[in-house]
Amino acid sequence: MIENSMSMKRSFSLFQFFIFSLFALAQTISITTDHTQLVLRVNDGGRLYQTYLGERLSEQTDLSQLNMPQAGLSSSCIKGLEAYPVMGTEDYYEPTLEIHHADGNPTSVLKYVEHSQQGNETAIVLRDELYPVEVTLYYKVFPEEDIIQQWTEIKQDEKGKVYLGRYASSILYFEAPNYFLTEFASDWAKEMQMQSQELQFGKKVVDSRLGTRANLMAQPSFELGLGEPVCENKGTVLMGTLGWMGNFRFTFEVDNQHVLRVVSGINHDAGTYLLRKGEAFRTADFYFTLSTNGVGEGSRRFQHWMMNHQLHKAKDDRMTLLNNWENTYFDFNEEKLVALFGEARDLGVDLFLLDDGWFGNKYPRKNDHAGLGDWEVTHDKLPNGIPYLVKKAKENGVSFGIWIEPEMVNPKSELAEKHPDWIIQLPSRETYYFRNQMVLDLCNPQVQDFVFGIVDGLMQENPDIKFMKWDCNSPITNIYSLYLKENQGNLYVDYVRGLYKVLDRVQAKYPDLYMMMCSGGGGRSDVKGLSYFTEFWCSDNTDPIERLFIQWGYSQFMPAKAMCAHVTEWNRRASIKFRVDVAFQGKLGFDIGLKGLSDDDRQYCREAIREYKRLKNVVWSPNLYRLVSPYEGQHCVVQRVNDSKTHSILFAYDIHPRYGERLLNTRLQGLDADAKYRVKEICLMSGRQSWLSCNDKVYTGDFLMKVGVKVTSGNDLVSHIIEITREE
Numbered sequence: 001m002i003e004n005s006m007s008m009k010r011s012f013s014l015f016q017f018f019i020f021s022l023f024a025l026a027q028t029i030s031i032t033t034d035h036t037q038l039v040l041r042v043n044d045g046g047r048l049y050q051t052y053l054g055e056r057l058s059e060q061t062d063l064s065q066l067n068m069p070q071a072g073l074s075s076s077c078i079k080g081l082e083a084y085p086v087m088g089t090e091d092y093y094e095p096t097l098e099i100h101h102a103d104g105n106p107t108s109v110l111k112y113v114e115h116s117q118q119g120n121e122t123a124i125v126l127r128d129e130l131y132p133v134e135v136t137l138y139y140k141v142f143p144e145e146d147i148i149q150q151w152t153e154i155k156q157d158e159k160g161k162v163y164l165g166r167y168a169s170s171i172l173y174f175e176a177p178n179y180f181l182t183e184f185a186s187d188w189a190k191e192m193q194m195q196s197q198e199l200q201f202g203k204k205v206v207d208s209r210l211g212t213r214a215n216l217m218a219q220p221s222f223e224l225g226l227g228e229p230v231c232e233n234k235g236t237v238l239m240g241t242l243g244w245m246g247n248f249r250f251t252f253e254v255d256n257q258h259v260l261r262v263v264s265g266i267n268h269d270a271g272t273y274l275l276r277k278g279e280a281f282r283t284a285d286f287y288f289t290l291s292t293n294g295v296g297e298g299s300r301r302f303q304h305w306m307m308n309h310q311l312h313k314a315k316d317d318r319m320t321l322l323n324n325w326e327n328t329y330f331d332f333n334e335e336k337l338v339a340l341f342g343e344a345r346d347l348g349v350d351l352f353l354l355d356d357g358w359f360g361n362k363y364p365r366k367n368d369h370a371g372l373g374d375w376e377v378t379h380d381k382l383p384n385g386i387p388y389l390v391k392k393a394k395e396n397g398v399s400f401g402i403w404i405e406p407e408m409v410n411p412k413s414e415l416a417e418k419h420p421d422w423i424i425q426l427p428s429r430e431t432y433y434f435r436n437q438m439v440l441d442l443c444n445p446q447v448q449d450f451v452f453g454i455v456d457g458l459m460q461e462n463p464d465i466k467f468m469k470w471d472c473n474s475p476i477t478n479i480y481s482l483y484l485k486e487n488q489g490n491l492y493v494d495y496v497r498g499l500y501k502v503l504d505r506v507q508a509k510y511p512d513l514y515m516m517m518c519s520g521g522g523g524r525s526d527v528k529g530l531s532y533f534t535e536f537w538c539s540d541n542t543d544p545i546e547r548l549f550i551q552w553g554y555s556q557f558m559p560a561k562a563m564c565a566h567v568t569e570w571n572r573r574a575s576i577k578f579r580v581d582v583a584f585q586g587k588l589g590f591d592i593g594l595k596g597l598s599d600d601d602r603q604y605c606r607e608a609i610r611e612y613k614r615l616k617n618v619v620w621s622p623n624l625y626r627l628v629s630p631y632e633g634q635h636c637v638v639q640r641v642n643d644s645k646t647h648s649i650l651f652a653y654d655i656h657p658r659y660g661e662r663l664l665n666t667r668l669q670g671l672d673a674d675a676k677y678r679v680k681e682i683c684l685m686s687g688r689q690s691w692l693s694c695n696d697k698v699y700t701g702d703f704l705m706k707v708g709v710k711v712t713s714g715n716d717l718v719s720h721i722i723e724i725t726r727e728e
């Protein structure tokens with residue numbers, strides 16, 4: 001083994017590296033957006049370091065003044081802030097890469113070779129002198145949105161087996177007096193619970209090891225206050241998110257010199273990856289912005305970036321809908337559904353979405369115990385099949401959408417009987433079931449074909465299907481792939497890659513299909529997923545009070561257009577107006593039996609849908625101003641402004657105000673100070689007048705932003721939607 005690697009060493013010319021090292025001397029690489037700058041520099045030994053990350057410097061000649069950073073273990077062993085530290089040599093902190101060579105050597109030392117900067121993309125090639133390992137660091141900037149995307153490609157050319165123990169996308173270093181992390185803890189019906197803490201010496205890890213439904217317990221995003229806790233409108237804050245539909249990991253490590261390292265990437269736990277000769281391992285994409293005006297500015301940047309560069313069909317419209325899940329659950333038939341199409345028409349929504357329970361014959365899907373995997377319509381439930389439903393929906397003036405959960409299988413299904421080898425399951429242990437189901441092995445190309453075939457089959461038969469809700473209710477359990485055999489460490493990563501292959505095919509063949517990413521609520525919610533899906537289901541929890549918090553959380557990174565918000569029966573103590581007004585902030589839908597509503601309530605829903613359609617482009621504007629936080633009291637006020645500042649919408653909610661609470665004016669943001677705006681409450685229950693003192697008055701933008709208006713009250717569960725229109 002050692003002999004083998006020695007000859008490789010010789011063939012990998014030392015002379016070449018001598019030349020590289022000379023060339024590398026004093027190389028400075030600057031990566032800039034409109035307001036942010038990341039500077040990397042090659043030291044005399046040919047190693048690459050971060051020398052600066054902060055506000056963009058005005059004088060580029062100042063870059064030469066940046067010192068090589070002096071952080072690390074102790075003064076005798078300073079190695080600095082290496083751009084991509086590898087485990088096993090002189091850096092004892094959290095590394096980005098761990099590589100085990102075929103001869104058993106567990107180290108690599110990466111040295112600068114060359115870099116290129118073309119357009120908005122920078123690629124920096126690093127290489128090991130002893131082993132044929134090449135690592136390319138990629139940085140893509142989105143200058144106007146002030147977002148930087150980072151990923152890494154790891155290539156190896158050894159003959160034997162080389163394993164990657166870690167494969168992070170990025171490491172960033174910070175030196176601030178103190179560090180405050182906001183994370184988004186989650187669970188079913190409890191998504192995006194924002195929690196903050198000061199980071200002390202040592203490590204804090206936020207990660208997921210669930211495989212599928214990966215964000216069930218933690219979301220792949222964070223906010224980091226540098227020098228002060230995260231604030232809405234002030235302070236320096238790093239906001240980061242990982243684009244990866246699987247296990248992720250963020251490690252925040254404060255070292256003994258109080259330098260903070262932020263390592264982001266795919267979670268390497270249970271994922272020691274066999275990298276074959278000649279193969280390239282591309283890490284996930286990490287995206288970050290560094291705002292000096294708090295998370296409000298950071299959120300607007302992310303929402304603009306999502307709308308301009310990431311969200312699937314971002315520029316296209318979205319459909320309001322009526323879903324039957326909470327109305328019928330599995331208990332429906334053709335007649336019931338056709339009646340619901342009529343309700344959808346009556347309501348004025350664009351689409352009817354048929355949820356779980358329409359398939360399976362040998363094992364009909366009467367509940368969540370059977371049928372998953374058998375994607376044939378249940379004949380005795382829906383004798384005329386899906387084509388009849390699509391036709392009937394059309395006759396009622398609504399489009400048709402359908403639920404699928406294509407990655408999963410119930411053991412009680414024909415699919416499980418026919419293809420046990422397609423299921424991720426341990427051959428020799430008792431099986432653990434999550435929601436009575438198991439995950440299909442998307443590492444296997446045959447399974448990829450099968451999963452693609454589910455969408456394809458439905459679309460071939462029903463080209464008029466406009467929408468699919470792609471659910472994913474189980475994490476990966478019983479982790480063993482028959483297809484991967486002895487390379488089980490590749491499972492989590494190859495699964496996600498298999499899923500991407502399927503979604504790529506779906507997107508290429510059906511570019512007009514709208515798709516909701518759903519995972520037992522918000523168990524999938526990452527920005528890569530949203531490059532395939534047009535929207536996502538934020539949570540099964542549609543209690544409007546809870547939703548104020550959940551939507552507040554998701555709005556840190558996600559645009560309103562992508563956030564599905566449905567009006568349901570959760571928390572009937574809240575009026576229909578309150579429930580609709582909360583859902584109005586996102587991508588509006590209904591999942592409720594209309595027959596159970598009073599005439600006034602039904603009328604309110606119709607009216608709200610009309611107003612929503614009129615105003616949706618303002619509602620979906622990325623210019624979001626979170627004015628009053630539900631985390632700080634008993635009210636929540638959120639504002640959207642269109643790009644030209646001619647139109648704005650204010651959403652105001654009172655939750656459970658305290659007795660005698662002092663009510664302050666809410667100061668607006670983002671308007672044109674010199675312009676005049678009419679303030680008008682819309683979406684009133686029939687026969688009601690607005691009692692807001694600002695209603696139907698005209699103010700300057702200056703006044704609205706400096707003095708503000710009173711839109712909160714001392715009443716329980718009251719809401720207002722207020723339209724603000726620039727006067728000609």
Ligand code: DGJ
Pocket residue numbers: 325355356403471473518519520521537539540
């Ligand atoms: C979980 C989803 O979050 C629900 O909306 C619904 O589609 C069910 N799955 C169906 O099983």
